[in-house]
Amino acid sequence: MNFVNKEKISGYQLFSLLLISRLVSASLLNPTFNLIKTPALSWVNEIIAGILAIALVGVIVYLGQKFPDKTIIGYAQILLGSVTGKILGVFLVLSFFLVAATDMRILGETLITTILPEIPILVFIITTLILVAWLSRSGLEANGRVAGFLMPMMIILLLLIGALACICSISDFSYLSPFFLPEGPRELILPTCSSLSSYAHFLVLGMIIPFVNVPSKSMPISIGSILMVAFLLTLQSLIVTAFFGPLMNTLTFPTFVLAQNITLGDFFERFEVMIAVLWNVSAGIKAALFLWAAAVGLAEILNLKRYDPLIYVLGALLVPISMLSYDGLMDVINVLTGSMIVFTISFVLFILLTLLIAFETRKYIEGRDSNGAQG
Amino acid sequence: MGLRANVILVCLLLPCLLCCGCRTAGFDIEELGFVQISAFDRTDDGLIQVSVQIAKPFAITSSAGPPIDEKPYWTVSSTGQTCYQAIRNLSTQSPRIIFWGHNRLTLLGENMAKSGVSEVLDLLQRNHEVRSSMDVMSVRNASIDEVMATMFELERQPVKGFFGLLWSIQRRNSTSFPQSVLELSRKIETEGMEPVIPSVEVVNRSDEETAAPGQLREEVVMDSVRINGMAAFKEDKLVGWLADRESRGVLWVLGKAQRGILVIRDPRDDNNLISIRIGASSSKIVPEIVDDRPVIRVVVEAEGDPLEIDGDASFLHHPEIWASMERRMAAVIRNEIQMALTAGQQQFQSDIFGFGRAFYSKYPHEWQLIKDNWDNIFPTLEVQLDIIANLKEPGLTVEGVRQAQ
Numbered sequence A: 001m002n003f004v005n006k007e008k009i010s011g012y013q014l015f016s017l018l019l020i021s022r023l024v025s026a027s028l029l030n031p032t033f034n035l036i037k038t039p040a041l042s043w044v045n046e047i048i049a050g051i052l053a054i055a056l057v058g059v060i061v062y063l064g065q066k067f068p069d070k071t072i073i074g075y076a077q078i079l080l081g082s083v084t085g086k087i088l089g090v091f092l093v094l095s096f097f098l099v100a101a102t103d104m105r106i107l108g109e110t111l112i113t114t115i116l117p118e119i120p121i122l123v124f125i126i127t128t129l130i131l132v133a134w135l136s137r138s139g140l141e142a143n144g145r146v147a148g149f150l151m152p153m154m155i156i157l158l159l160l161i162g163a164l165a166c167i168c169s170i171s172d173f174s175y176l177s178p179f180f181l182p183e184g185p186r187e188l189i190l191p192t193c194s195s196l197s198s199y200a201h202f203l204v205l206g207m208i209i210p211f212v213n214v215p216s217k218s219m220p221i222s223i224g225s226i227l228m229v230a231f232l233l234t235l236q237s238l239i240v241t242a243f244f245g246p247l248m249n250t251l252t253f254p255t256f257v258l259a260q261n262i263t264l265g266d267f268f269e270r271f272e273v274m275i276a277v278l279w280n281v282s283a284g285i286k287a288a289l290f291l292w293a294a295a296v297g298l299a300e301i302l303n304l305k306r307y308d309p310l311i312y313v314l315g316a317l318l319v320p321i322s323m324l325s326y327d328g329l330m331d332v333i334n335v336l337t338g339s340m341i342v343f344t345i346s347f348v349l350f351i352l353l354t355l356l357i358a359f360e361t362r363k364y365i366e367g368r369d370s371n372g373a374q375g
Numbered sequence B: 001m002g003l004r005a006n007v008i009l010v011c012l013l014l015p016c017l018l019c020c021g022c023r024t025a026g027f028d029i030e031e032l033g034f035v036q037i038s039a040f041d042r043t044d045d046g047l048i049q050v051s052v053q054i055a056k057p058f059a060i061t062s063s064a065g066p067p068i069d070e071k072p073y074w075t076v077s078s079t080g081q082t083c084y085q086a087i088r089n090l091s092t093q094s095p096r097i098i099f100w101g102h103n104r105l106t107l108l109g110e111n112m113a114k115s116g117v118s119e120v121l122d123l124l125q126r127n128h129e130v131r132s133s134m135d136v137m138s139v140r141n142a143s144i145d146e147v148m149a150t151m152f153e154l155e156r157q158p159v160k161g162f163f164g165l166l167w168s169i170q171r172r173n174s175t176s177f178p179q180s181v182l183e184l185s186r187k188i189e190t191e192g193m194e195p196v197i198p199s200v201e202v203v204n205r206s207d208e209e210t211a212a213p214g215q216l217r218e219e220v221v222m223d224s225v226r227i228n229g230m231a232a233f234k235e236d237k238l239v240g241w242l243a244d245r246e247s248r249g250v251l252w253v254l255g256k257a258q259r260g261i262l263v264i265r266d267p268r269d270d271n272n273l274i275s276i277r278i279g280a281s282s283s284k285i286v287p288e289i290v291d292d293r294p295v296i297r298v299v300v301e302a303e304g305d306p307l308e309i310d311g312d313a314s315f316l317h318h319p320e321i322w323a324s325m326e327r328r329m330a331a332v333i334r335n336e337i338q339m340a341l342t343a344g345q346q347q348f349q350s351d352i353f354g355f356g357r358a359f360y361s362k363y364p365h366e367w368q369l370i371k372d373n374w375d376n377i378f379p380t381l382e383v384q385l386d387i388i389a390n391l392k393e394p395g396l397t398v399e400g401v402r403q404a405q
Helices: A011-027 A039-066 A072-080 A082-114 A121-137 A138-168 A185-211 A215-250 A254-261 A274-301 A308-324 A329-336 A337-373 B004-021 B083-092 B110-115 B118-126 B142-148 B158-173 B183-187 B244-254 B319-348 B355-362 B365-378
Strands: B032-042 B049-053 B071-081 B097-099 B105-108 B135-139 B194-206 B223-234 B236-243 B261-266 B269-290 B293-309 B382-391
Touching: A011 A138, A011 A185, A011 A215, A011 A274, A011 B194, A011 B382, A039 A072, A039 A121, A039 A185, A039 A215, A039 B236, A072 A082, A072 A185, A072 A337, A072 B223, A072 B269, A082 A121, A082 A185, A082 A308, A082 A329, A082 A337, A121 A138, A121 A337, A121 B244, A138 A215, A138 A254, A138 A274, A185 A215, A185 A274, A185 A329, A185 A337, A185 B105, A185 B158, A215 A254, A215 B105, A215 B158, A254 A274, A274 B118, A329 A337, B004 B097, B032 B142, B032 B183, B049 B083, B049 B142, B049 B355, B071 B083, B071 B142, B083 B097, B083 B118, B105 B118, B105 B158, B105 B269, B110 B236, B118 B183, B135 B183, B158 B194, B158 B223, B183 B194, B194 B236, B223 B244, B223 B319, B236 B244, B236 B319, B244 B269, B244 B293, B244 B319, B269 B355, B293 B355, B293 B365, B319 B365, B319 B382, B355 B365
Parallel strands: B032 B097, B032 B105, B105 B135, B135 B194, B293 B382
Antiparallel strands: B032 B049, B049 B071, B194 B223, B223 B236, B261 B269, B269 B293
């Protein structure tokens, strides 16, 4: 794979890409909220999911660091053999492609539901995808720079909206008590899995690690990004619960409605506009990242020397796929709160466990052989 | 990417610049009618009636401009089988597309409130244009048409008048408290808590003198409105009206009574009255389980300043009189809370104080056992009151004007 050494991103850019990729789904739709039965404890599942995500990312980075110049598709072919590795690679490419398509569809559905209902969704998807494909074709380095520029603004904006919501007279923090689950801890399983399934998108890290300028820093940076995401999502859960109380699990776009209802002194209003700008840019960065990962993966499977010619082709394919994959917003929510959770977690566990077992078995055999040779 | 591709991409994106502007739902701002106040009621034949006040920008003048003898708003009504159908039927009368993004107040008619307001709340929360932080009030002893036809002496736009009243009643009297659509919906959905919202009624002034000698320009305001206590709900249905003092009783318990005047009798002479301005106050609802039955203890701490003293006002060297006034202030607060408790527990049987919610917070396991029976427990629930009243500032004088004997 000769394109790995052509572009490099810094640790800060890796942190920014991972953080935006996870936060964008929470700032648009937050399907996890729709699965919560006891809003007062909605923050608990975000903490549990964050802890589990650290284990997940730990395995991805561990394997990535063992093959510092190979993507996950590249070392899958070494560990599992060329044919099996390529089959697994095809599934990975399809998953990256599907994530980008879903991201675009959610962005389109969000914009037509909340801001511009008269404009056809296709207009948003096509115009955004033109920019996404352009950014993606410019390479990971360009996307990393954009993400690095946007990430602080995203965090500041989310914290600002959170702070404003806290001082808004509507907020009632008594909704954060009691610490009690009427149906017991099993209530937390589904929302935690839902949040974890969004962290599963960090599988793309397996494609990014060889492009990080200091691969050894990938582990602390990835864990740091998860901790930051978990902190922000926990904060979001607390604030949305204090603001909406028992209504929080009925909302389709919690962050948007929260920003829409913030009013300070009847003067500072319409914060939802800032949220809408955030949606567009951050969803574009995430889609560009996954489109890039799909193109790089496909180039590796097909043994191509360059991946960039594939970008526009895949980008064009994203339009029909994102349109045909879901019937509408209700379908998106139904899928994200149902089959997608099971599919995503099983898929990621299957991929990672397969690669981890293959790697450890190979290491054991190699160790035994070298010991045998010495003996 | 080559230069040619870049040029093509820029050419594709350039038309986007032509599409930007103030376009909402596909219409220019000049084509929109901005709703300021909306009202919903149910007609006698079961239809939903919607009435809106739409701003007339051309009739709104700045203070520097010449006065215009035209109302700066237009009131229009229509009916339909559902709220949304009634709203869409407004378009048969309005030449502009009705835009709800600036709706600041929703009035709920008495029939609608009694039959249930969930339909209206669903509409207001589902619609992307509407902000559910807007205020909501219940109309008492009048139709929504009558309320929408009222005017204010000091405000040309009724929406400003309503907000002035809400602000004033909250900051000056504490006999009502603004509630938003979101807060109303949230309380309806909250177990162990029922909503209260401000109630508004028409003040008929048609018989009053309107012409005054020497006036250069006469404006006749026939009917106006006033805020009269609060409307008590059970789930989404109106169950009764709270008078001013009952409303303040509820607000003492909820910790929302921040301003207002309490009148007590002078400890030295019952014929003399003393006005006390309510200062800061706080409340704490403490649920307890005594002998396997729920008991509520409400602790209210209130500060006040004597503002007006009828009779001998020399308290400076008489701390026992000061303490006695504090006890009397506490007794007045206790009376107001008792009045509210009687209304809530016996008259309406609606937990407008959130006692059930307090139980759930402290005893979540026990609440699971009693929540289904809470409607039967609440009317006979024992409520203990601890009122702590403190008088603070005597004002600019420590002694008043001497009265003639």
